[in-house]
Amino acid sequence: MVTRTGSARTARTARRLNAPRPALVEAQAGGIPRKVNRQSVAAVREEWRVVDRWWTDDPIARRYFDVVLETGENTVVYRDDENGSWFTQRA
């Protein structure tokens, strides 16, 4: 009998698409990012808030910023208002 090698469980686990990744962000006094992953922010294109699941034990309160870095790269970062951490994510 031939048995499958590797962990079938790991292979079959569904994953979230577009999960947030931790980011190193320096913010100005108003909470607007000044540097993202040590690169200066050239412009903030858009800003919005997402507040959801406030009725659950795992509420979501995020302040998103669509920024252009000095290298010309576009990136979206958000501050998790629940724990104060910053993340990058394709919104």
Next chain:
Amino acid sequence: MIAAVVIPAFDLRAALRLKPGLQTKPVALAPLPGKEQLVGSVTAAAQAAGVRPGMRLGEALALCPTLELVEQDPATAEQSWEEILRRLEDAGFAVEPVEPGTVYFETKGVERLYGGLEPALKRALAAVGSVWDAQAGAADRRFAALAAANVARPGQALVVSDDRTRTFLAPLPLTLLPLEHERYAQLEELGVKTIGQLAGLPGGAVAERLGPAGRRAWSLARGEHDGKVAPRRPASALHETLEFPEAVANEHTLRRGLGVLVDRLLARPERAGRPPRKVAVWARLVGGASWRRTVTLREPTADPARLRAALAPKLAELPAPALKLRLEIAELAEHTGEQLELVAAEGEVMKGKLREGLRQVRAAVGAGGVSTVVEVAPWSRVPEARALLVPRDD
């Protein structure tokens, strides 16, 4: 003899080419976006501060707060490396590039051309160019030549004769051997710190403990035969460039530009009817950074629609607006024709082909390598709640 020419931290040197003032400062290559936060190659000043390549970014910054991070510039690195290889080939060296910054060549023919081994190695170093601080080594074995190049001083060549190979290799550190990082630590725990100590162990025991890679490293450490030099066929220089009057981020415009480049490139007479096998799309971005993606076609084709279909999705990965777009043929196929199907596949036959394709992907990357995107809440305001990646087994 076999010669090796090594340019230490080639990727960093290439990235610093346009910023020469940083070469004497503590600088490291920044991690790639989306990858593990590990620093890449580092300058001598950063090394003096304790920063090592592959170190965690946080640890590196803690050790050296003045450390500057430089973005990787793969297009410049690839272009510079190709220029170096061409200069070596123009000087008569039939080179086998291993990775950017490391190249082998056979010295037999060029020794006669330049009047001896050492003049030939000096000519090779001159062909590379003094700005790169290349180091050369020569020996009867590839690994010994590479080790000699690694210990030579910048701009110098070190020749190791066959009878001295084992003596030369013995005191060198294990890190010169092609082993995984964990293996070095494993060997150091066992008290094996030099190549000579590894070579002194029984081969069977090394193979049992470290597997086939360990056995190969043991064989290299003993200076055993490790293959001949296989010179590359010089790459084609077919490319077409489109410069935009202003930065373009619109994917539709970029796709139109790519279509023009595909048509222009296929019309080049140098192609002599041969279809491209490997193509690369390159862009110069706003702010000076570069971006490059290489696509190896499953079947070489000169059909513009198929080339566009293979390349266009890559444009969506452009991280910033592009000022210039270039399409290169990295490799051409040998043949000029292809066997077509009499009846185009459809229905069950097409599904069967798709299943076979998925099986090939799974075979290459393992179970879980093929997934389906399942939309679970596309209306959600939380981006990660909209879709799941579900591995498929069928």
